[in-house]
Amino acid sequence: MLAPVTTPRYVALAALVRDRIAGEQLAPHTLLPSERELGDAHGVSRMTARQALTLLEREGLVYRRPPRGTFVAEPRVRFHVGSFSEEADRQGRRPAARLLWAERQEPSPDTRRALGLAEGEEVHAFHRVRSMDGVPLALETTYFPADLTPGILDVGVEGSLWAVLRERYGVDPATSTAVLESIILDDVSQAHLGAGSATTGILLTRSTYDTAGRCIEHARDVYRADRASFEVTATVAPPD
Amino acid sequence: MLAPVTTPRYVALAALVRDRIAGEQLAPHTLLPSERELGDAHGVSRMTARQALTLLEREGLVYRRPPRGTFVAEPRVRFHVGSFSEEADRQGRRPAARLLWAERQEPSPDTRRALGLAEGEEVHAFHRVRSMDGVPLALETTYFPADLTPGILDVGVEGSLWAVLRERYGVDPATSTAVLESIILDDVSQAHLGAGSATTGILLTRSTYDTAGRCIEHARDVYRADRASFEVTATVAPPD
């Protein structure tokens, strides 16, 4: 199920293994228990244990080397471009958001252009620290057209803003375009993300459109470069 | 298996469904047969049919909406992570390649897995510096299955290898998956790219597939982070 009432066992087991890797500081390339051992140890079948490891593999947290076993991967969280919360859900991880500020403001020219707003139209802006499983991963600045989102500044901002868009405003994100580039984190960003000095970041400038092609969100997300990676699947343009 | 002698049934079934979607021009959001029907129709168990659909789901070709069924996804709109040459062309810039080496070699386990090769099968590898308008931008290591590309080591490598694939070997790149991450350039890479010390790079690990879903190319491209950015367009999964 998409929204199971009870946590599936394989998700729970994956969380357990994930915590163990983080908690015991298992070094990259450490050999993990085999699927059979893991299943026996936690009272689930091998296929369920396998599903848990597959989840972690898709997150990039472990890798498999048949017939040797499953190993701890170099740390990095993998993202598809889109919603932070929904990406976390897909990976069975706990997304969280800490609000730094939220306000109605005059958009910058860039933001106004991205959202296709006219002169004088305002935006609702959110600035949040996003984390997964308690680890700060990204600094997110999100802009919505104010006309489209009356009252959004008063709603809870712990979770997915896309969910709010859908449920409260009937707006459906359909496509997203993003530009990824590498940057050097400034002091403030370093502090918020708990990163050391001279750490690089990945800047993801994102525009999201609804089914009618209207731009409904513009965002500037800064990820810790050492913790995030981005996966892209695309159709190749046919040759001319 | 890592390098199956026989194609797994779920891969074959996925290819069949993939071709059907492309061949019959199934419109986005068309309902596909249920997992049970698909399995029965092709003489495999539901779990195997499910595995095939999961493969297609990960490719972004289909999406699931329980309990309604599995549907054809929206096609990806644009592609900006792929062929260096073709991207340069699109931007009206002069792409160039300087060959560092090209050889037939035993693939690494990673490369073998990515290309789906059996033990003992070899690859043709190219290592090139790519530049645009005379500015070095990327270090590219590209692997092709040797069986698929006889004699490719002797062709000119100043331009697009994809063009060679199409014209000489009749192989058509259809989809591409890539993972982008941030790395620190080593000394050799810095030298080749004309970058200063402690410069960061963007590592793009890319697999390209033909229309049959066969992996025809695997590449590790290292871009100067200060010179490159990547544009991504993605279809958002419809809401639950």
Next chain:
DNA sequence: TGCACCACTTGGTATATACCAAGTGGACCA
């Protein structure tokens, strides 16, 4: 001592089965 070989373990594939939660659509009742 050195090497060939084989048993064992691993993840990968495949099947059969079972139950669950949740939309869908039609039957049925008011």
Next chain:
DNA sequence: TGGTCCACTTGGTATATACCAAGTGGTGCA
């Protein structure tokens, strides 16, 4: 006619089982 409700179908989860290919490591032979 209009609305309620339930059977059916769907994908999601979970188990048990079986066989395969391929590294690993130890045994045992030359």
